[in-house]
Amino acid sequence: MSDPILATHSLSRSFGALKATDNVSIDLRAGEIHAIIGPNGAGKSTLIQQISGVLAPDQGRIELLGEDITRLSTVTRARAGLGRTFQISALAMEDTVFENAMLGALGARGNPWSFWRAAKRDTALSETALAALEQVGLAEARDMRTADLSHGQRRQLEVAVALTLAPRAFLMDEPMAGLGASGSKQMTGFLDGLRAEAPILLVEHDMDAVFALADRISVLVYGQIIATGTVDDIRKDAAVRAAYLGEDL
Incomplete structure (x- = not known):
């Protein structure tokens, strides 16, 4: 074993x-x-x-x-x-689905807030975030405001954020x-x-x-x-x- x-x-x-x-x-x-x-x-x-x-x-x-x-x-x-999803959602509700996934990918590098503007133009980070969204079936919802997702979709987005950390x-x-x-x-x-x-x-x-x-x-x-x-x-x-x-x- x-x-x-x-x-x-x-x-x-x-x-x-x-x-x-x-x-x-x-x-x-x-x-x-x-x-x-x-x-x-x-x-x-x-x-x-x-x-x-x-x-x-x-x-x-x-x-x-x-x-x-x-x-x-x-x-x-x-x-x-160690990836975690919470009983109560910890997502940024006013941000888009893609932005939440990007924050997860940026968090793997260090402080997720320090270089947010530059991070949006980072191709590697964008690809990591989009790949995670595709894996959970949310790629087509990437531009939606997170608050507008269904409860189940928010759960899937939490998993996508965790997936960006491999x-x-x-x-x-x-x-x-x-x-x-x-x-x-x-x-x-x-x-x-x-x-x-x-x-x-x-x-x-x-x-x-x-x-x-x-x-x-x-x-x-x-x-x-x-x-x-x-x-x-x-x-x-x-x-x-x-x-x-x-x-x-």
Whole structure:
């Protein structure tokens, strides 16, 4: 078995007496979607924030491509190959689709604001941005104001911005949030193809999407991983049924 692309080792974070994550060890392998599920308040967002660098762990270690990134900033992690999409959109809504993608490409070089005017005339940056938009199916919408995109299109644009950084792994925090049934189905198909670009660590409440996409699932309850396995393994696990999925699944 090949070494994991991304891994956490005994990751823990407390807020006072509350242990939001408690010795969490998970990994993400090449070509897979590894879903993290669990009830509200289980610690999923805290885990993602630690992996992305928003929160520092109290203890434990995070590795990307075998390198310790535990103390690196979010920007440095992104440049090292960790791409993230957010539960709440972080796009520049008044800018065009192309400008958002350009900002991602420029961010890979350094300060994304210092040379913005010159960057717009940079052929290499433009090609990187357009290639990312083509990959997610938004090339024809390049001149649209981002605020005018549908919710699903904004999710795709977030992925395009991440793609300009040539990610080696994706962190995705509830990409189905706010999408209707048809939007979720479209996003599921999109993510299914995206795993070939880079593996995805996915936090998601839409269980239909999780069961359709995940190669492996880890169940987080009260800050602890209580089970990890295939979809069939998780469906059959009595502890998971009792803690989260329910006996009528």
